[in-house]
Amino acid sequence: MRAIRRRDGGVPLPLLVPAVLGTAFLVLPLVGLVVRAPWSGIAPQLARPEVGSALRLSLLSATAATAASLLLGVPIAWVLARSRIRGRSVLRALVTVPLVLPPVVGGVALFLVLGRQGILGRPLFEQLGVTIPFTTAAVVIAETFVAMPFLVISVEGALRAADARFEDAAATLGADRWTTFRRVTLPLVAPGVAAGAVLCWARALGEFGATITFAGNFPGTTQTMPLAVYLALQRDPEAAIVLSLVLLAVSLGTLLLLRDRWLGRSTAG
Amino acid sequence: MTLAAQVVVRRGPLTVDLAVRVADGEVLAVLGPNGAGKSTLLRVLAGLLPLDGGRVVVDGDTVWDDDRVHVPAHRRSLGMVFQDHLLFPHLSITDNVAFGLRTRGVRRPAARGTAQGWLERVGLAGLGDRRPGELSGGQAQRAALARALVGDPRLLLLDEPLSALDARTRLTVRAELRRHLADFAGSAVLVSHDPVDAMALADRVVVVEDGAVVQAGTPAEVARRPRTDYVARLVGLVLLPGTAAGTTVALDGGGAVSVGEPASGPVFAAIRPASVSLYLQRPAGSPRNVWPARLVAATPHGSEVRCDLAGEVPLTADVTATSFAELGLAPGADVWASVKAADVTVYTR
Amino acid sequence: MRRLLALISLLTVAGCAGPATGGTGTVPRSSDDGLTGTVTVFAAASLTDVFTTLGAQLERDNPQLTVQFNFAGSSALAAQLVQGAPADVFASANPQQMAVVTEAGLAAAEPAVFAGNVLEIAVPAGNPAGVTGLADFADPDLTLALCAADVPCGAAASAVFADAGITPRPDTEEEDVKAALTKVQLGEVDAALVYATDVRAAGADVEGIPFPQAEREVNEYPICALAAAPAPAGARAFVDLVTSDAGRSALVAAGFRAP
Numbered sequence: 001m002r003a004i005r006r007r008d009g010g011v012p013l014p015l016l017v018p019a020v021l022g023t024a025f026l027v028l029p030l031v032g033l034v035v036r037a038p039w040s041g042i043a044p045q046l047a048r049p050e051v052g053s054a055l056r057l058s059l060l061s062a063t064a065a066t067a068a069s070l071l072l073g074v075p076i077a078w079v080l081a082r083s084r085i086r087g088r089s090v091l092r093a094l095v096t097v098p099l100v101l102p103p104v105v106g107g108v109a110l111f112l113v114l115g116r117q118g119i120l121g122r123p124l125f126e127q128l129g130v131t132i133p134f135t136t137a138a139v140v141i142a143e144t145f146v147a148m149p150f151l152v153i154s155v156e157g158a159l160r161a162a163d164a165r166f167e168d169a170a171a172t173l174g175a176d177r178w179t180t181f182r183r184v185t186l187p188l189v190a191p192g193v194a195a196g197a198v199l200c201w202a203r204a205l206g207e208f209g210a211t212i213t214f215a216g217n218f219p220g221t222t223q224t225m226p227l228a229v230y231l232a233l234q235r236d237p238e239a240a241i242v243l244s245l246v247l248l249a250v251s252l253g254t255l256l257l258l259r260d261r262w263l264g265r266s267t268a269g
Numbered sequence: 270m271t272l273a274a275q276v277v278v279r280r281g282p283l284t285v286d287l288a289v290r291v292a293d294g295e296v297l298a299v300l301g302p303n304g305a306g307k308s309t310l311l312r313v314l315a316g317l318l319p320l321d322g323g324r325v326v327v328d329g330d331t332v333w334d335d336d337r338v339h340v341p342a343h344r345r346s347l348g349m350v351f352q353d354h355l356l357f358p359h360l361s362i363t364d365n366v367a368f369g370l371r372t373r374g375v376r377r378p379a380a381r382g383t384a385q386g387w388l389e390r391v392g393l394a395g396l397g398d399r400r401p402g403e404l405s406g407g408q409a410q411r412a413a414l415a416r417a418l419v420g421d422p423r424l425l426l427l428d429e430p431l432s433a434l435d436a437r438t439r440l441t442v443r444a445e446l447r448r449h450l451a452d453f454a455g456s457a458v459l460v461s462h463d464p465v466d467a468m469a470l471a472d473r474v475v476v477v478e479d480g481a482v483v484q485a486g487t488p489a490e491v492a493r494r495p496r497t498d499y500v501a502r503l504v505g506l507v508l509l510p511g512t513a514a515g516t517t518v519a520l521d522g523g524g525a526v527s528v529g530e531p532a533s534g535p536v537f538a539a540i541r542p543a544s545v546s547l548y549l550q551r552p553a554g555s556p557r558n559v560w561p562a563r564l565v566a567a568t569p570h571g572s573e574v575r576c577d578l579a580g581e582v583p584l585t586a587d588v589t590a591t592s593f594a595e596l597g598l599a600p601g602a603d604v605w606a607s608v609k610a611a612d613v614t615v616y617t618r
Numbered sequence: 619m620r621r622l623l624a625l626i627s628l629l630t631v632a633g634c635a636g637p638a639t640g641g642t643g644t645v646p647r648s649s650d651d652g653l654t655g656t657v658t659v660f661a662a663a664s665l666t667d668v669f670t671t672l673g674a675q676l677e678r679d680n681p682q683l684t685v686q687f688n689f690a691g692s693s694a695l696a697a698q699l700v701q702g703a704p705a706d707v708f709a710s711a712n713p714q715q716m717a718v719v720t721e722a723g724l725a726a727a728e729p730a731v732f733a734g735n736v737l738e739i740a741v742p743a744g745n746p747a748g749v750t751g752l753a754d755f756a757d758p759d760l761t762l763a764l765c766a767a768d769v770p771c772g773a774a775a776s777a778v779f780a781d782a783g784i785t786p787r788p789d790t791e792e793e794d795v796k797a798a799l800t801k802v803q804l805g806e807v808d809a810a811l812v813y814a815t816d817v818r819a820a821g822a823d824v825e826g827i828p829f830p831q832a833e834r835e836v837n838e839y840p841i842c843a844l845a846a847a848p849a850p851a852g853a854r855a856f857v858d859l860v861t862s863d864a865g866r867s868a869l870v871a872a873g874f875r876a877p
Contacts, residue, residue, distance in 0.1 A: 108800065116761070117805040133806050134761065134789040165355055168317050171342035172349040173369035174420065179343075183368075187359040213797065216790025217766060223791075230793055234693060235768040 030248070037245055038238045045242040050219045050228065054243075055250060058225040061136065062204035065143035066151075069200045072144075073151040074193060078181065080152070081159035082167075092156075096149045103146055107213025110142060114214075138215035139222050143204035151193075151200040158192020159185070198255060205251050270327050270346075270423035270456050274334075276313045277322030278306075285309045285480035286323075289458070291424075296450055296457040298471030298488070300464060302499055306480040307460040311428050314458060315349050316342035327424070343372070345424070348417030352429040354409040356401035362388065362412050363397035369420040387415040391445070407438040414449060423455040430459070431466060443469055464503040468492060476500050494539070494616045501539065507585050509538040513615060524581040527557040529611040535618040542575065544612035545586035548605040549596055559607045560584070564600055567593070574598075578606055654682035657852035658704065660695045661687060662711035662839070663796070664735065664815055668872045669709070669860075676859055683852055691794065692716075692770075699724055699844070706853035709841040709860070711735070712770050716840040726847060729840035732861050734875035736836055737774055738814040739827040740802045747808035752778070752829045754809060755786040763798045763810035766791040771798070774835045775811045782831045799824065813837070818873035836875060 011019065045051060079085065080092050098106055114121040114132045124130045132138050166188060170180040186193070208226040215222040217231070225247040233240040272291040277284065285306035291297045299307045312318040314325060316333065324335035333340045348369070356365045366384035371377065388397050391411040401409055410430060417425060430446065431439045447470055450457055459470055467474045468488045476484040476491065476499070484496040495501040501508035511520040513532035519525050526538050546552075552559060562580030569575075574593040576586045584606055588596075598604070657676075661669050666689045673685035688695065688705070692715035699708060700722050708725075709732075710716040716729050741749050747760055755762055764786060765772035772791065779786050789807065792798040798810040803823045817826035841860055843853035859865050866876055 108804070111801075111804045111806055115804060115806045131761065133801075163355075165351065166357060168312075168315075168342070169349070169351060169355040169357075170368070170372075171317060172315050172345075172347060172426075173416065174343045174372040175368070176341075176343050176372075179372055183371075184357055188357075190359075212793055213800070216763065216801070217792060218788065218790050227793070231766045231768040231791075234766075234793075 033241055033244055033248070037241050041238060042242050042245075045239055046246065050223070051243065051246065053220045054223050054225045054228040055246065057136065057139070057220070057223065058205055058247065059250070059254075061139040061143055061224060062147075062201050062207075064140045065147055065204040066197050066201040068140065068144045069148040069151045069204075070193070070197060073148045073196075073200075074155055074186075077152050077155035077159055078185070080156045082164070082185075095152055098146050099149045103207065103209025103211075104213050106145055107142060107210040107215075110138075110145060110210065110214040114138075114141065133214055134216045134218065134222060136215075136221055139211055139224060142210040142214045143207045146207050146210050147200040147203040150203050151196040154196030154199055155189065155193050158189040158196070161192070162188045198258065202251060202255070205247070271329060272314070272325070272327050272424060272456055272458070273329075274310075274314060274325040275323035276310050276325070277320060278309050278313060278318065279321050280306070280309060280480075283480050287475075287477060287480070287482055288323075289475055289482075291456045291458060293456060294454065295473065296459060296471045298459045298461060298467035298474045299477055300461060300467050300474055300491075300500070300503075301477035302462060305477045307462075307477055308428055310477070311349075311426050311458065311460050314424070315347060315426055316340055316345050346420075346422050347424040347426060348420065348422035349426040350410070350413050350417045350428065350430045353433050354401070354406075354413040356404075356409055356413055356416070358401050361398050361400060362393065362404065365401065365412060366397075366416045366419050369416060373420060384415070384419060387419050388412070391415045391449070405438070406434050407442050410434060410442055411445065414446065418449070418453070421455075425450075425453060425455060425457040427457065427459040429461055432461070432463065446470060464488075464492065464500075494537070494614070496537065496618070505542065507540045507542065507545075507583070509540065509582065510618065511536060511538060516610065518615060520582060522581075522583070524560065526582065526608075526613055527610040528613045528615040530615060532615045532617070536615050537618055539614040539616075540584065540608055540612065542585040542587040543573075545584055545606055545608050547576065547586055547588055547592075547596065547598070548607065551605050552607055557610050558613070559605055562604055562606045564598055564602045564604055567598065567600055578604070580606070582606075584608075652680035652682060653852050653855055654680070655849045655852060656684040656686060657706045657849050657856055659685060659687050659707040659709065659856060660699060660703070660705045661689055661707075661709040662692045662695070663689045664711055664813065665689070665709055665839070667819060668868050668874070671868055672859055672865055673856070675864070676856060680855070683855075685852075685856065693718075704846070704848060705844055706847040706849050707841065707843055707856050709839065711837065711839055713838055713840055714770075716842070719844075720842070724844055724846065726843040726845040726850070726853070729842040730857070730861055731838045731877045732841050732865070733839040733869045734836040734877055735813045735815055735839065735873075736828075736832040736875060737771070737778055737811050738817050738832065739809055739829060740799060740812045740817050740820070740824050741809045741827060742802055742805045743823050743825055745825055745827075746805070749809045749827065751827070752782050752784055752831060755779070755788070755811070756784050758787045760808040761806070762786065762788045763790050763792055763801050763807040764788040765795055765798055765811070766793060769794055770837065771795040771811070771813060774837055777835050778811075778831050781834055813873075815873035838877070839874070 076095055080088055111118060113119050116125045116131055121132060166184050167180050170184045206226055208230060211224060212227050217223050217227045225243060229240050229243045232243055271293050275288045277286045287306060287310050289297060299310060301307050313320055319339055320334050325333040327333055332338045333345060363381050363384045366387055367380035370380035370383055385397055388394055391414055393408060393411055404412065431443055434442055450470055461467055471488055474486060474488050474491045475482050478497060478499055484491055484500060491500060492504045495504055495506055495508055498508055509520050509526060511518040513534060513536040515531045516528050517525055518528055518536060518538045528538060560580050560582050562578035564576055565579045566577040567574050573587045573589055576588060578584045578586060586606060669687060673687060676685055677683055692710040692712060696715040696718040699705060699719050708719055719725060720729060739749060754760060764775050767773060767776050795812045795816055799812050799816050799820055801807045802810045803820060814826060817824055841857055843857050847853040870876055
């Protein structure tokens, strides 16, 4: 009995060694940032109004992009995991394209559709005078484009892992598919949706290439933290390190806060 | 509600083609081994699986399924109980039971009130605030039954409702289920692989093997006169097909057996293992059915030992543990098996 | 699918890393037939077209010689050299990044300025917004791109606007000149301030509008052979070619100013 318990607690060596190496690989660059950070320079950096506005814009646009991804991505995931329509594997490949597309190319592609000369953007501009590029909306669009596939993949995985027979049970209890989705499927995969949303939010927060291409870079409107970091790197690498750490601290803090809340609820319930 | 269904579903190499009828207020048990197509039938009746052919008609003229019509599950007036209860893990027991009322537009307080009444009826009063994970298997299955019955369905479908329970719980839940089925005004279809369920709960039984109905009748008929090895084994009989002439049946597998009542043509001869006796020497006197056999397996079975015999006539014998020991039997032993002609039941195939 | 994705990402990574890693090459020996071995040139991205042509010419003249390039932003190249990247020649798009390399003691000789570059207004083909000069950059109704002040083209632009007494109203401050130019090419901005060579390289999609104030902010391009060059003879030959008359005319053809 005791031997069994001990084995349950331990990590087998063939897993432990790569796990430790992997952790070091992921954490050491962060340690590098922390070690090289000019701590005395942090206060004046934080006092710069551009830093505050970039941070605010980053959090706002990443959250908006996550909301948009939830609204559009969860239904995509459902179609991929549950529907019997033809061409689902093609659909899956298509919606995951942004994962392999270099983000800068993604930004150019967004121009070709939503830009002033784009397929949809041109009538929008010529009929209504609306331009999307170089606005905060463009930041959200670029981030959504890049980050939504992460959500779709997570939620699809959660849906596939969830027992579809609960949905059968709901149907025999008079629930149509929409009611079943709302009252049974969605609550069942809520942890997967939450994980996907976190992944999506984190990706959106760090988004650089598609944003700077499609939304440009203008302080207060479209300059998110990653853009500010990149530009600072051109001129003052130490300032760039400080800004990276600020972004890192804020995003880690947010995730831990949310995680505590979610985990707290799910273990209690 | 009356139900008449002709269900054709192709499932890989197996084609399920089953015809069942359920009269108003009747409980029909569908008995069969795993993979025979029982659950497929139930899923079709529930509207969860589309038909490849055939039709499902209720109340004589309401079509649920045919080549043009498919009424989806949520529009059928039915309740279904699943093998592993499938209570929604994110809802309390009360909300689980109230679910079927809420989907049909009953407001939440009223639905919860009705649900609590049902929880009392199934003996779960006071447990309504728990989550499904906090119930025992028997309690969960009771809650699942309440959930299925709460909307007063006209058809109740039970998919192996007892098989996930341990033996003792199964006994009590079966008794309760029997009581609720007696109170239930609608029709019910029960799928099981346990003949005891069928005997205890059903008015009629159909036996399904390889996607086809192989036998139908009252539970007593099926138990007394099984028509396939599967049913015979379930009800504890050895089934020997053959051709009768007078009181002798020439067995299809070789050899002959003497029977008590004269018959003719293709018949089944059924022998209860308890009426088979084993000897080390050819028995004296003149039992008319004596065969040499080899003991191939011996399984303790209560105070008896079930002995599987290989020989010209394949038999199973139940002998007391005492005589098993006295005879000094062990697998591989050569024995003589005998059975009185009067103990062999014969009926036409 | 997964394997395809893995393959694509692998190719992408390899494509990025390729030019920076190669290049130690064999030590070239002078012989009667000309130079041999491999010369590795780290050069500012704006020199891509001209240097590729000049490199091919040097290879034609010396059949045993291979010239390979690592084109990137000058600051990235300077950082790579300081970190010990093996190279024979460094050509920078500005004196500041060359100074990074010379101050690290990596130059084999005094850097020579071989070209200059001036800003030009880039507009989409046909100039749909009717931009005429630098003053249009103060028009809030136009969609305008500048380089961010942190990068060289942005610094030059700031100086030009200060000089002209114009307060620009850009919609975006791009991370580099190519990004600004891309937005002109796509027709998404009405005008951007980029280098004359970029306008030339962009072809028919982009029209250039020179303006007089640009002449006061000529961006100088220095080049030098490196002290640790694995192929010093080849390095000298390449620098000589770039600073020769032939090199000069190739640069001018590409829109550069003669030094």
